Amino acid sequence: MKDNNKEIDFGIIENAEMNELESLSEKVTPAGSDEKKKILEMSKRKFNTRNNDTESYHEDSVSGSEPYRPRTMWKLFASAAACIAIVGGIAGGAALLRRNGSPAATPETTTIADITEEPTTAVISQSEVLFIKGGDIDGPVILNGLNIKSAKVTYLPNADGTEFEYVVNIELDEEGARIFEEVTTELAGTGTPISIWVNGECVSAPTVNSAIFNGNMIISGNFDANTATELADKLENSKGPYGGPVYTKDYGQLIMDCMADLIKNDSSITDLYYCDYDINGDDVPELFIQYFSDKPDPDFPNGVCELYVLKNEKYEKITAKSEKMWVHHGNKDGIIIIHANADPIIYMVFKLNDNNELELQTNFRCAIQNGKEVYTIDGEECSEEEWNEELKKVKPDDVEWLDELAKKVDLEFDKNFDEN
Amino acid sequence: MTDNEYKRLFRKSPQEAQNTLFDEYFNYVYTIVFNKLRSCAAKEDIEECVSDVFADIFTYFAGNSDKNESIKGFISTVAIRKAINMFHSLTSKNGRTVSLEDSDADNIRDNTDIAHNAERAELRRTLLRLVDELGEPDSTIIIQKYYYGMNSKEIAETVSLEPVAVRVRCSRAIKRLKDKLAELDISLKEAEL
Numbered sequence: 001m002k003d004n005n006k007e008i009d010f011g012i013i014e015n016a017e018m019n020e021l022e023s024l025s026e027k028v029t030p031a032g033s034d035e036k037k038k039i040l041e042m043s044k045r046k047f048n049t050r051n052n053d054t055e056s057y058h059e060d061s062v063s064g065s066e067p068y069r070p071r072t073m074w075k076l077f078a079s080a081a082a083c084i085a086i087v088g089g090i091a092g093g094a095a096l097l098r099r100n101g102s103p104a105a106t107p108e109t110t111t112i113a114d115i116t117e118e119p120t121t122a123v124i125s126q127s128e129v130l131f132i133k134g135g136d137i138d139g140p141v142i143l144n145g146l147n148i149k150s151a152k153v154t155y156l157p158n159a160d161g162t163e164f165e166y167v168v169n170i171e172l173d174e175e176g177a178r179i180f181e182e183v184t185t186e187l188a189g190t191g192t193p194i195s196i197w198v199n200g201e202c203v204s205a206p207t208v209n210s211a212i213f214n215g216n217m218i219i220s221g222n223f224d225a226n227t228a229t230e231l232a233d234k235l236e237n238s239k240g241p242y243g244g245p246v247y248t249k250d251y252g253q254l255i256m257d258c259m260a261d262l263i264k265n266d267s268s269i270t271d272l273y274y275c276d277y278d279i280n281g282d283d284v285p286e287l288f289i290q291y292f293s294d295k296p297d298p299d300f301p302n303g304v305c306e307l308y309v310l311k312n313e314k315y316e317k318i319t320a321k322s323e324k325m326w327v328h329h330g331n332k333d334g335i336i337i338i339h340a341n342a343d344p345i346i347y348m349v350f351k352l353n354d355n356n357e358l359e360l361q362t363n364f365r366c367a368i369q370n371g372k373e374v375y376t377i378d379g380e381e382c383s384e385e386e387w388n389e390e391l392k393k394v395k396p397d398d399v400e401w402l403d404e405l406a407k408k409v410d411l412e413f414d415k416n417f418d419e420n
Numbered sequence: 421m422t423d424n425e426y427k428r429l430f431r432k433s434p435q436e437a438q439n440t441l442f443d444e445y446f447n448y449v450y451t452i453v454f455n456k457l458r459s460c461a462a463k464e465d466i467e468e469c470v471s472d473v474f475a476d477i478f479t480y481f482a483g484n485s486d487k488n489e490s491i492k493g494f495i496s497t498v499a500i501r502k503a504i505n506m507f508h509s510l511t512s513k514n515g516r517t518v519s520l521e522d523s524d525a526d527n528i529r530d531n532t533d534i535a536h537n538a539e540r541a542e543l544r545r546t547l548l549r550l551v552d553e554l555g556e557p558d559s560t561i562i563i564q565k566y567y568y569g570m571n572s573k574e575i576a577e578t579v580s581l582e583p584v585a586v587r588v589r590c591s592r593a594i595k596r597l598k599d600k601l602a603e604l605d606i607s608l609k610e611a612e613l
Binding site: 010011012013014015016017018020021022024025026027028029030031032033034035036038039040042043044046047050051174177178181185211213214 | 430431432433434435438439442446447448450451452454455456458459467468470471472473474475478479482496540541543544545547548556559560563564566567568570573574577578
């Protein structure tokens with residue numbers, strides 16, 4: 001790093017004492033914000049690689065100096081080696097002379113083996129994985145399979161160190177780790193287990209001794225190499241809760257196409273979430289989309305929800321814009337509750353029939369007429385209590401599809417994808 | 421910030437905890453590392469070193485430690501050691517390092533010139549004092565430009581001025597600084613150091 005200024009050399013500041021550096025660092029920002037951001041990213045990346053890949057990190061960090069050998073020994077070896085080299089030279093020369101007489105040299109043939117691997121066609125079936133508070137499958141769900149970042153088989157010594165056993169090491173994603181930490185903090189020392197269920201079967205129900213912060217856990221329990229691998233595979237290839245989006249056919253591309261179209265037609269969209277979820281039990285996912293734009297529709301300041309269904313190999317919108325949507329999780333009864341608008345308040349209950357058409361079941365409406373709130377169900381006036389009660393019957397309070405299942409779309413990616 | 425505070429934050433959100441820690445100590449670590457490596461390292465090396473320091477710190481606090489202390493001392497120690505390691509690995513190629521197998525390995529002397537060092541320390545203090553006397557934001561601009569080698573745009577961002585204003589202020593400030601040095605009869609021309 002060269003100074004621009006030849007008159008004064010600021011290099012004199014080098015090797016300053018700590019107190020000088022401290023006051024300097026308090027006063028002067030040493031680098032631009034871009035550089036700072038870059039360094040933060042580098043740090044985090046390094047930290048993450050170390051954490052996720054502890055073993056290779058240790059390998060990397062092994063360092064040391066070469067063992068010292070007395071020099072005199074080398075001199076001896078060196079002169080011996082020189083002698084051999086000279087002898088070799090003579091012998092080699094002789095060999096060359098002889099060879100010149102017979103020019104027919106055997107051509108070297110090398111065969112390059114074709115290294116084409118058979119594409120792996122094995123279909124990995126997705127399993128349903130749930131982490132549940134307590135030992136009962138009806139207990140509250142803590143995490144689902146989507147929270148599992150990786151599940152690997154590890155060979156570890158058991159508690160008294162006498163034998164080795166196979167265990168499955170689970171790493172959770174960031175969100176999962178955070179939730180898991182909260183729950184383990186709550187359960188630590190209480191004796192309440194956290195049970196892990198794969199396809200409705202409890203694979204492990206450990207009790208929590210102390211809070212687990214980093215989202216890493218180990219499931220042990222008399223596995224052999226095969227069963228451990230099997231479990232790890234199941235955990236790793238798991239999908240969402242409630243039977244999750246497990247379909248016999250892959251609709252991912254159609255879903256992506258549909259959203260790409262949406263983005264293309266409305267460039268003001270800033271955030272886009274989607275959720276593929278089969279609500280009527282026909283093994284074809286319906287597509288829920290929620291988006292936010294920088295020029296929001298005045299009627300829908302909190303984002304717009306839309307429902308798309310598959311018709312003729314293409315996802316088509318079947319609802320008007322609405323503020324929120326709910327479904328009955330896991331029932332697959334085709335019921336969709338739509339909160340249409342803030343004023344007047346309208347909740348509509350639809351049923352998605354087998355032809356992928358919506359049938360209106362009930363219409364809840366609360367409008368202000370002459371300064372008074374008027375509640376109606378299917379056009380018939382009723383009291384506020386009745387209205388709320390009826391609504392509660394169809395609209396679950398606690399479940400909203402977006403909260404648990406929605407995935408965010410990387411808009412940049414989709415836009416690029418679209419252009420190509 | 422104590423390490424318990426950090427851990428509490430880390431439990432809540434690891435990302436946020438790391439960002440906070442980084443924000444709080446970035447200037448400190450960068451200043452330390454830069455101070456050691458300025459003469460021998462490229463900007464990329466310094467960035468590398470600073471990120472190493474933070475990765476180390478993150479890793480350390482992700483593990484277990486039961487102390488409840490200010491982490492500033494810890495951070496400065498990590499920073500200094502990393503910087504010195506980096507310094508050694510960078511300068512080993514420049515012939516400053518002598519192999520033990522070399523015949524003159526026995527004759528290595530410590531070249532530290534105590535008188536010279538003391539003089540440098542004195543000069544350094546004077547220079548920093550004079551730069552300080554320029555007042556803000558001039559002193560910041562001067563240090564960022566001539567010591568850290570930042571460009572006017574980057575400086576403008578940190579002192580919230582226009583790049584043009586930075587250039588003007590900078591040229592005036594360096595002139596004032598020169599005058600001040602001349603008054604004290606100090607010459608800091610590069611050739612003399």
